Each structure stands twice: as structure tokens, then as C-alpha cells.
Amino acid sequence: MNSNDLWIVFTAIAVALICALPGCFLVLRRMAMVGDAISHAVLPGIVIAYLLSGSRNTMYILPGAAAAGMLVTVLIEWLQKRLRVQSDASIGLVYTLLFAIGVILVTAFTAQTDLDQECVLYGEIAYVPFDMMSIVDGGFSAPRQLWIASGLLTVLIIVITLGYRGLYLSTFDPGYATAIGISVVFWHYILMSMVSLAAVVSFESVGAVLVVALLTGPPAIASLFAKRLPLMLLLACVFGVLACVFGYLIASFLNASISGSIAVVIGVLYAFSLVIKKIFF
Amino acid sequence: MKEVKSSSVEVHNLTVIYHRKPVLWNIDFQLPEGKLIGIMGPNGAGKSTLMKAILGLVPLNSGYAKIYDQDLKDVRSRVSYIPQRQTVDWDFPATVKDVVMMGRYQHRGLFGRITAKDKEIVDEALEQVAMQSFKNRQIAQLSGGQQQRVFLARALAQQADLYLLDEPFVGVDASTEESIVSMLRSLRDQGKTLIVVHHDLHTARDYFDWIVLLNASLIGVGPLDEIFTDEKLRTTYSGKLTVLSQVGDRLREKNFPVREK
Ligand SMILES: Nc1ncnc2c1ncn2[C@@H]1O[C@H](COP(=O)(O)OP(=O)(O)OP(=O)(O)O)[C@@H](O)[C@H]1O
Ligand SMILES: [Mg+2]
Numbered sequence: 001m002n003s004n005d006l007w008i009v010f011t012a013i014a015v016a017l018i019c020a021l022p023g024c025f026l027v028l029r030r031m032a033m034v035g036d037a038i039s040h041a042v043l044p045g046i047v048i049a050y051l052l053s054g055s056r057n058t059m060y061i062l063p064g065a066a067a068a069g070m071l072v073t074v075l076i077e078w079l080q081k082r083l084r085v086q087s088d089a090s091i092g093l094v095y096t097l098l099f100a101i102g103v104i105l106v107t108a109f110t111a112q113t114d115l116d117q118e119c120v121l122y123g124e125i126a127y128v129p130f131d132m133m134s135i136v137d138g139g140f141s142a143p144r145q146l147w148i149a150s151g152l153l154t155v156l157i158i159v160i161t162l163g164y165r166g167l168y169l170s171t172f173d174p175g176y177a178t179a180i181g182i183s184v185v186f187w188h189y190i191l192m193s194m195v196s197l198a199a200v201v202s203f204e205s206v207g208a209v210l211v212v213a214l215l216t217g218p219p220a221i222a223s224l225f226a227k228r229l230p231l232m233l234l235l236a237c238v239f240g241v242l243a244c245v246f247g248y249l250i251a252s253f254l255n256a257s258i259s260g261s262i263a264v265v266i267g268v269l270y271a272f273s274l275v276i277k278k279i280f281f
Numbered sequence: 282m283k284e285v286k287s288s289s290v291e292v293h294n295l296t297v298i299y300h301r302k303p304v305l306w307n308i309d310f311q312l313p314e315g316k317l318i319g320i321m322g323p324n325g326a327g328k329s330t331l332m333k334a335i336l337g338l339v340p341l342n343s344g345y346a347k348i349y350d351q352d353l354k355d356v357r358s359r360v361s362y363i364p365q366r367q368t369v370d371w372d373f374p375a376t377v378k379d380v381v382m383m384g385r386y387q388h389r390g391l392f393g394r395i396t397a398k399d400k401e402i403v404d405e406a407l408e409q410v411a412m413q414s415f416k417n418r419q420i421a422q423l424s425g426g427q428q429q430r431v432f433l434a435r436a437l438a439q440q441a442d443l444y445l446l447d448e449p450f451v452g453v454d455a456s457t458e459e460s461i462v463s464m465l466r467s468l469r470d471q472g473k474t475l476i477v478v479h480h481d482l483h484t485a486r487d488y489f490d491w492i493v494l495l496n497a498s499l500i501g502v503g504p505l506d507e508i509f510t511d512e513k514l515r516t517t518y519s520g521k522l523t524v525l526s527q528v529g530d531r532l533r534e535k536n537f538p539v540r541e542k
């Protein structure tokens with residue numbers, strides 16, 4: 001492995017971690033579909049922010065895409081609560097619509113954007129090492145994506161640690177949470193913001209397909225074995241890391257898509273875990 | 282309206298409408314302190330909704346609910362709610378102890394440290410519901426009755442004065458039901474108020490001091506003997522039995538011990 005390989009794996013791992021943490025709460029709320037929706041719907045946000053600002057600078061892209069993520073959450077809620085559309089239908093409606101708008105924008109403005117369908121679906125993690133930066137001039141240099149992902153990871157860890165009880169109780173028993181004065185709506189939006197940010201940051205490096213796999217796969221595997229929530233969070237991270245390492249090895253061995261291989265490893269891990277759980281637990 | 286000296290719960294003019302369908306209609310009552318109170322009515326009568334309305338969990342279309350003569354937000358710490366067991370996902374990564382500890386969140390807030398005292402209180406609560414030996418077990422691996430007892434322990438750990446229990450006896454075997462009832466009685470004897478949604482008319486007579494009869498609107502409220510009359514029960518349950526009314530009548534004649542009075 002040369003340093004490029006290492007940067008790619010590190011970036012993948014950072015992305016896996018920022019997805020696994022909020023993903024645990026999504027899976028426990030049986031809202032994996034919403035993660036799917038958000039991870040697709042950030043696309044038009046990214047493209048619009050890009051077209052408006054004319055730059056790929058994350059400073060502009062992040063808020064744009066996060067806004068798109070929140071828009072999905074609000075739209076889905078609105079369809080369900082006000083128009084009483086079934087929950088799966090409303091999710092499907094919202095995200096296909098937004099994703100389609102994103103795809104149209106990408107294809108219509110490909111010349112200006114140097115985004116293309118390929119990178120939308122599969123990301124471009126292989127190019128991560130070619131976009132290095134350091135925080136202070138001449139300081140330690142690492143891929144830009146890795147900096148961003150690590151920054152978000154720090155934020156997520158802080159939010160989940162501080163908001164642990166709120167997230168925990170509003171996920172497990174919203175009725176009781178409200179009765180003792182915890183705002184379930186507030187924590188819902190905190191979670192959705194975390195998912196949106198995770199989706200945006202991951203999207204660029206690993207593409208829409210792997211974002212979904214990372215948001216739901218490792219947490220789903222962890223939930224098979226974890227008896228308590230902290231253990232589930234930890235295990236989800238461990239499985240995310242394993243998937244990245246093995247996915248990368250397979251990809252370099254077969255000279256195949258990195259994010260595709262990681263997604264496959266997650267699937268295989270899940271199947272394998274189901275069997276192990278059946279036999280040993 | 283029946284006046285009560287010191288009221289635990291007061292509901293005035295309360296109406297809740299879901300999607301243009303009135304679920305609770307103009308409900309007015311006062312409930313006393315220190316009693317075991319049953320809320321009864323057919324399926325869909327709005328019993329759970331009434332509890333949620335009292336707890337501020339559903340938006341009210343009119344009226345208000347007060348607890349100990351105060352707004353709910355000022356007395357939250359004195360109120361504990363035990364939702365219908367089926368409303369939560371028991372496949373959750375939490376142990377029995379974790380769930381009971383949630384009863385202490387109210388006192389510690391979202392950020393306060395869990396103290397040794399909290400752990401003691403949780404242990405005591407588990408002891409009271411005879412779930413000590415299960416405390417490290419994951420809640421997914423409990424029977425329905427054990428889950429119900431965990432919920433009860435969480436409420437006990439909260440050390441409230443008013444308990445609202447939504448169908449605590451569903452899916453619980455006879456001996457567990459008995460032990461829950463005796464626990465509720467001992468809480469009442471300590472001066473706590475317990476409001477329980479209950480379905481079984483046979484046992485209600487035995488369990489409760491007071492009864493609220495509900496079928497979207499309030500049919501009756503008061504001490505058991507005054508309320509548990511054949512006529513009031515008929516009004517409460519008849520609306521639901523339009524097609525089956527005759528069959529229903531038969532069944533009721535056979536089953537209600539009330540009739541023998
Ligand atoms: N979230 C909701 N949205 C729409 N309608 C609802 C909602 N919750 C309850 N309802 C309706 O309100 C009515 C009263 O429901 P509620 O759950 O309060 O009844 P209940 O007396 O507790 O019934 P059960 O004995 O079956 O528990 C029912 O007709 C139900 O369909
Ligand atoms: Mg109910």
C-alpha cells in the first residue's frame with residue numbers, strides 16, 4: 001500500500017463513521033428509507049449551490065445540500081401529516097422527485113459543473129488523494145475530503161454525546177419523552193440535520209449508493225448483536241471500518257469500483273451476521 | 282359537574298378532533314386525589330386520547346386540562362405516564378435497567394449526572410416489580426408481562442404523585458395482574474393518584490374507587506357505585522354495537538355481575 005491507498009482508506013473510514021453514528025438512530029426509528037431519501041435529495045442542493053456559487057468550495061456546497069436534506073424532511077412530514085399520504089409513498093415521492101431534478105440539472109449543465117452521473121452514483125473516492133490541503137500553510141497535508149469528514153465526525157460525536165438522552169428517549173418512547181417534557185420534534189430535527197450533513201459530506205466522495213449502504217448497513221448489522229445503545233454505536237463504527245478496509249482491498253485486487261466493493265462487503269457482512277446470529281445467539 | 286375537594290386532574294370543555302372526526306367531545310370532569318380511578322369505554326372511545334390530552338401529547342381543539350390545579354408544564358415532575366405497551370419497539374438495544382433509569386431523566390435533565398442515589402432508586406423500583414434478576418437482560422428478551430412490569434418500574438423510579446397507565450393489564454397473566462394491582466393499591470394508600478385505562482368490566486368493580494365512563498363524550502364520572510350502573514354501562518357500550526346489539530345485550534346480561542345487584 002502506498003500513501004495514496006492509505007488516504008483513500010482513511011477517507012472511506014471517516015465517511016463510514018459519520019454515516020454509522022446517525023444511521024444507528026435512523027435504523028432504530030425504522031426510518032432507513034428516510035436516510036435513502038435524504039442521501040439522494042442532497043443532489044439538487046449540491047448542484048444548485050454549485051451553479052450559484054460557481055465553485056466547488058465546500059463552504060457553499062455544504063449549506064446548500066444540508067438545506068436540501070432538511071427540505072426533504074419537512075416535505076415528507078408535510079405530506080404525511082397534512083395530506084395524509086402513506087409514509088412510504090411520501091418518502092418515495094419526495095426523493096425521486098428531488099433526485100430527478102438533480103439529475104436533470106447535472107445533465108443539463110454538465111459542461112459547467114464537471115459533475116457527471118457517474119460520480120453522482122459512485123462518487124470519486126479514488127481521486128481523493130489528488131485534492132490535498134493543509135489547515136495552516138505548510139502544515140500537515142491530507143485530502144480535503146478527509147479534513148471535512150473528520151471535522152463533521154467531531155461535531156457528530158459531540159452532538160450525540162451531549163444529546164444522548166434526548167436522542168435515546170425520543171427514539172425509544174416518544175410518548176413518554178414528551179410526557180416528561182422532552183421535545184421529540186426538536187430531537188427529530190437534530191437527527192435529520194446530522195443525517196443530512198453526513199449524507200452531503202459522504203456524497204461527494206462515495207456517491208449516493210454507498211451513502212445509503214453506510215447509513216443503514218453497519219447499524220443494521222450492529223443491531224443484531226448489541227444489547228445496549230452505546231454498544232450498538234460502537235459496533236456500527238467497527239463494521240463500517242471493516243467494510244471499508246475489506247472493500248478497498250477487494251477493489252484494488254479486482255481493479256473495480258471502490259464504493260461498489262464497499263457496498264458489496266456491507267451486504268455480505270450483513271448476510272454473514274444473520275447466519276452467525278441464528279446459529280450462536 | 283361533580284365538585285371534588287382537592288383535584289388531581291381537572292378537564293374542562295375538552296375537545297380533540299382528528300382529521301375532522303371528533304374523538305373527544307366537550308369533556309368536563311374533576312378527579313379526586315389519592316384514588317384508584319378507572320377509565321372505561323369501548324375500543325376507539327378515546328381513552329388513550331384522553332390520557333394523551335391530559336399529558337399534552339395531542340393538540341386540543343378546545344378546553345384545557347389541569348393537574349393539581351396547575352398547568353402541566355409546571356407539574357411535569359409529579360406526573361408519570363405508562364403508555365400502552367405496544368406503542369414502543371421492544372426490539373430496542375436497551376437493558377431492563379436502562380429503561381427504568383429513564384424514569385430518572387426527568388430529575389436529572391438531559392445533561393445532569395446519574396448519581397448513586399438514582400441507581401438505588403432504580404434498584405428499588407426493580408425490586409418492587411420483582412424484576413431484579415432481569416435487570417441486565419435486553420428488553421427484547423422479556424415476556425409481555427415482564428415488559429409491562431419494566432414500564433411500571435420506570436414510572437415508580439420517577440417517584441411521581443400522579444400515574445396515568447394505559448391498559449397495563451393487556452397480555453399479562455393473572456398472577457402478574459394481581460401483583461400489579463396490589464402495587465397500585467399500595468401506591469394509592471401512600472396518597473398517590475392512579476388513573477388506569479381498563480377493559481375488563483368484571484374486575485373493574487373490584488379494582489377501582491372511581492370510574493370515568495367514556496365514549497367520545499363523557500358518559501359518567503364518580504365513585505364506582507354511582508357510576509357502575511346498568512344503564513350507564515349500556516349507554517357507554519351500546520353505540521358500538523349497532524349491528525350486534527342484540528347479541529351484545531345477551532352477552533352483557535350473562536356476563537355483567539352488575540346486573541345481580
Ligand atoms: N393519531 C391518530 N390519527 C387519527 N386518528 C386517531 C389517532 N389516534 C387515534 N385516532 C382515532 O381516535 C379514536 C380514539 O382512539 P383512542 O386510541 O383514544 O381509543 P381507545 O379508547 O384508547 O381505544 P382502545 O381501547 O382500542 O385502545 C379512534 O377512532 C382512532 O381511530
Ligand atoms: Mg387505547
